[in-house]
Amino acid sequence: MMNKENLIEYIYSIADNSLILGQQLSELCGHGPNLETDIACTNMALDLLGQTRSYYQYVAQLVGANKTEDDIAYLRTERQYKNVLLVEQPSTHFGYVIGRQFLFDVFHLLLLEKLQFSKDETLAAIAKKGIKEVSYHKRFSSDWIKRLGDGTKVSHDKIQEAINHLWPYTEELFDVMPADKEAIECQIGVDAATLKESYVAAVSEIITEATLTLPETKWYQRGGKKGIHTEHMGYLLSDLQYMQRTYPNMKW
Amino acid sequence: MSEKEIKNLDEIFEQRIARDEKIEPKDWMPEKYRKTHIRQISQHAHSEIVGMLPEGNWITRAPSLRRKVALLAKVQDEAGHGLYLYSACETLGVSREELYDQLHSGKAKYSSIFNYPTITWADIGAIGWLVDGAAIINQVPLCSTSYGPYARAMIRVCKEESFHQRQGFEIMMTLAQGTPEQKEMAQDALNRWWWPSLMMLGPTDAESVHTAQSMKWKLKRKTNDELRQQFIDQTVPQAELIGLTIPDPELKWNEERKSYDFGPIDWDEFWQVVKGHGPCNKIRMEARVGAWEEGEWVRDAAMSYAEKQQNKKTKQAV
Numbered sequence: 193m194m195n196k197e198n199l200i201e202y203i204y205s206i207a208d209n210s211l212i213l214g215q216q217l218s219e220l221c222g223h224g225p226n227l228e229t230d231i232a233c234t235n236m237a238l239d240l241l242g243q244t245r246s247y248y249q250y251v252a253q254l255v256g257a258n259k260t261e262d263d264i265a266y267l268r269t270e271r272q273y274k275n276v277l278l279v280e281q282p283s284t285h286f287g288y289v290i291g292r293q294f295l296f297d298v299f300h301l302l303l304l305e306k307l308q309f310s311k312d313e314t315l316a317a318i319a320k321k322g323i324k325e326v327s328y329h330k331r332f333s334s335d336w337i338k339r340l341g342d343g344t345k346v347s348h349d350k351i352q353e354a355i356n357h358l359w360p361y362t363e364e365l366f367d368v369m370p371a372d373k374e375a376i377e378c379q380i381g382v383d384a385a386t387l388k389e390s391y392v393a394a395v396s397e398i399i400t401e402a403t404l405t406l407p408e409t410k411w412y413q414r415g416g417k418k419g420i421h422t423e424h425m426g427y428l429l430s431d432l433q434y435m436q437r438t439y440p441n442m443k444w
Numbered sequence: 445m446s447e448k449e450i451k452n453l454d455e456i457f458e459q460r461i462a463r464d465e466k467i468e469p470k471d472w473m474p475e476k477y478r479k480t481h482i483r484q485i486s487q488h489a490h491s492e493i494v495g496m497l498p499e500g501n502w503i504t505r506a507p508s509l510r511r512k513v514a515l516l517a518k519v520q521d522e523a524g525h526g527l528y529l530y531s532a533c534e535t536l537g538v539s540r541e542e543l544y545d546q547l548h549s550g551k552a553k554y555s556s557i558f559n560y561p562t563i564t565w566a567d568i569g570a571i572g573w574l575v576d577g578a579a580i581i582n583q584v585p586l587c588s589t590s591y592g593p594y595a596r597a598m599i600r601v602c603k604e605e606s607f608h609q610r611q612g613f614e615i616m617m618t619l620a621q622g623t624p625e626q627k628e629m630a631q632d633a634l635n636r637w638w639w640p641s642l643m644m645l646g647p648t649d650a651e652s653v654h655t656a657q658s659m660k661w662k663l664k665r666k667t668n669d670e671l672r673q674q675f676i677d678q679t680v681p682q683a684e685l686i687g688l689t690i691p692d693p694e695l696k697w698n699e700e701r702k703s704y705d706f707g708p709i710d711w712d713e714f715w716q717v718v719k720g721h722g723p724c725n726k727i728r729m730e731a732r733v734g735a736w737e738e739g740e741w742v743r744d745a746a747m748s749y750a751e752k753q754q755n756k757k758t759k760q761a762v
């Protein structure tokens with residue numbers, strides 16, 4: 193059995209990514225480049241928020257004291273959210289939306305493929321259900337990486353610009369935090385560091401096919417896993433938490 | 445074709461409609477029928493996608509995860525409705541691009557109700573309950589309209605709209621049974637959305653231009669005033685049930701008519717909004733045009749990529 197605080201921390205490190213990315217995608221609903229893409233992005237948001245709910249319901253159960261999924265989702269301080277910086281990057285244009293999605297989807301699928309064998313039955317079940325959804329997300333974002341990369345000169349430059357911006361945020365995906373260590377030892381969690389090789393290979397394959405390149409950099413951005421977020425995160429949380437903060441302790 | 449032959453076709457066509465036969469895209473149809481249908485179906489499609497905006501407003505701020513997911517799914521349904529309706533419209537020989545052009549240039553209309561702002565969470569409840577509710581009353585008769593693709597689209601749409609209506613009512617009920625602040629929020633939303641919802645059922649019969657022809661083609665089966673009365677009679681008891689007050693001091697049950705009498709509608713406000721001067725006409729159009737223009741490079745990329753892939757395939761085949 194794993195220390196409960198650490199287990200909760202470990203779940204945050206996975207679930208908060210789904211929450212924040214789901215929140216970002218949901219903001220785009222109604223503003224997509226065409227109806228079909230709009231519907232597809234909303235589908236991904238729905239999947240991610242659905243996963244978030246399953247994780248948070250589990251956390252609420254672990255915390256006890258009549259906590260609900262909404263307490264977990266809405267009533268933490270910014271420093272208590274443990275999503276990676278990658279998913280909180282702004283939707284500057286559709287290239288950023290797709291780049292962010294793609295760079296996260298590849299990781300997300302690798303993670304869930306391992307997490308489905310977790311000794312924690314609840315996490316294993318959530319992961320198993322998520323695999324189907326995330327495989328679709330990965331296909332969608334990979335297809336768009338290729339369309340934008342090998343589309344027009346304009347789209348090529350735009351998606352390359354987005355990849356250049358986002359790539360330095362990917363390294364954090366593989367950081368192993370103190371809570372993760374115990375989760376790994378108990379065979380509840382996944383050792384993210386072991387996913388890196390497959391990740392780089394899978395990303396490179398699509399990027400190359402899309403006639404794009406991964407930027408060469410030695411400098412990476414990290415902090416989300418410690419709860420040290422970018423400036424954009426505060427605005428994101430202001431929207432997310434607005435109702436719960438303004439009208440505390442009410443049922444909706 | 446001679447005039448006589450056309451007249452003949454016209455007669456056969458009207459007889460088919462009178463016999464309740466469906467008209468399909470490949471069938472001959474009078475030009476006026478085609479134009480009227482393009483106008484009505486596209487106006488309906490535009491309403492679906494412009495309607496995504498006021499509600500989309502609240503997705504990021506929804507008060508609970510359950511509500512967020514439900515709202516997101518609802519707004520996505522509206523996108524789906526837009527998609528079916530644009531497709532139905534395309535069967536009449538007009539492209540989606542042309543239809544968007546008409547919307548973006550202000551030539552085509554959409555439902556005026558979406559030119560009102562959603563300023564509190566309760567507005568999301570009020571829209572589902574009242575706006576989707578009024579939409580259903582407008583649309584259920586269209587499930588048996590004469591043009592096949594439109595009728596079939598409406599059957600799917602109506603099923604989802606009634607789900608939206610129940611969901612909206614449930615949001616209102618939760619608020620009405622909540623804290624005093626929540627109840628006040630619900631009442632305020634009802635106050636603001638009631639009259640625009642009544643106007644949504646269209647101008648009063650005396651001023652409605654299209655009704656006679658539309659009745660014949662089953663694009664309309666009841667007059668605007670009849671639909672409005674039906675909406676009021678259906679909605680008033682629902683408001684009572686959850687303890688909210690309809691903002692109409694003249695509202696009164698009429699035992700003789702077995703219907704509610706209601707106060708005068710401010711048609712000046714209606715025409716002001718229809719003519720483009722409502723509180724949100726400008727920002728709604730800016731949002732639509734903005735999304736379309738910002739998406740252009742994306743659509744271009746997809747097209748160019750598809751062409752390249754096609755060329756590769758043909759080369760391989762050779």
Ligand SMILES: [Fe+2]
Pocket residue numbers: 492525579601605
């Ligand atoms: Fe509708």
Ligand SMILES: [Fe+2]
Pocket residue numbers: 492521522525601605
């Ligand atoms: Fe709809």
Ligand SMILES: [Fe+2]
Pocket residue numbers: 522576604605608
């Ligand atoms: Fe609806």
